[in-house]
Amino acid sequence: MQEKFLPNFHPDSLVCDSSSLISLAESCFVKVFYMLADHSKGRFLLPSGVEYECISYPLQSKNHALSAVRLKRAVNDGKFSVVDTGQLQHLTDEIRNAGNSVFLLRGHPLKIIQQGECEMLALAHAAGLRYCLIDERTTRMLVEDPKGVKEHLAAEFHTRIDLDHRALFTFQQYTKGIAFIRSCELVARAYELGYFENYGEIKNSAFEAAMNKVKISGCSIMSQEVDDYVRYMTKKQ
């Protein structure tokens, strides 16, 4: 159900997590957002916390100001819409509390998600939007495959992990229907739309290099997936 204080966003709008902005900005692919923005009726939406984390805060830092500047310019150029999520704090907290109650270790809840990721989920839920952009692995897997997360946690902590079905049900009430894509999907789609045409006969190499770069920059994609992607995409072209 659409929250009244939020504007009506086109259903193809994409709620962005900071992880994907970071991967693409650090890989020098902010221009991918420019290209794709012209191919969608929807908007790239930045929750206010994501804007602060990716732009306002790092602008003050020597180490990461450059990528922040690139993203700031994209905001100024109208490629992103920043959404004030102040009124979503209660919903964000509910999602976080539910998500952090799903898995139990030694009988106690294992807290695995945090405000930042939950703000993205809260905005998607409140605005009735389906698509989210996230490179971070845990939040995405918690929505897509909670049993897989349970198995992973059990293997990593070398102990039994219990699943609280009631907490999971609550969490899923807020997240069902959300479809995640990653920065590598944006790069792949941009490739299909001609982003790498300027590279001429080496455009396929450029695409492969780009996919590897976003992976190294932190996009949660397997090495095998990158290889499969390159084979799949370059065979079609």
Added chain:
Amino acid sequence: MSLTPASAIASILASFNKRNVGDLRRINDECIEEYAITEGQVYLELSILSYSFAKIVGKPRYWDSPKRMNYMKKMSSSIAELSIELRSIPDDIAAKKIVSILKSVEHLDQSDQRYVRSLEAKARLKIASILYAKGLSLSKAVEMTGADKRDLMEFSGATTMFDRASTGRKFTERLKDARKIFT
């Protein structure tokens, strides 16, 4: 049986005195795991301490002068005192005492600093990376360690952590969604 701060510091002391890097790394892993489960600040400080010591112990330059050797002995004494105190003080006080030992470690590191990033900053980043790999979210790992998110993403991206677990839906399904959004 879960790790206690007292048992951790005793193990750190023994391994430091024996210059056993392997054991310090093992203790580091245990402290990180306990921190992930309990979020007890004392375990973060113990993780940073054991990581820092593993780095120091493995490098001859920290042991190559009488001045530094003396410094190491003083550090060992401080840890030995703390090891006795930890049996009777609450964890939050223990965490503060470990922080003061860490300041000595930083002082030693800065006396011959080779990298821009300090030993403590490297420790926090490494711990954050392990927490993320274990299954905590990126933001959660950052929140728990104070590491920088960008640094963590770059650090994690260079590891094989994403190859060690499923990534959910097939990429072809995600690409279908991207095609629906961007026509």
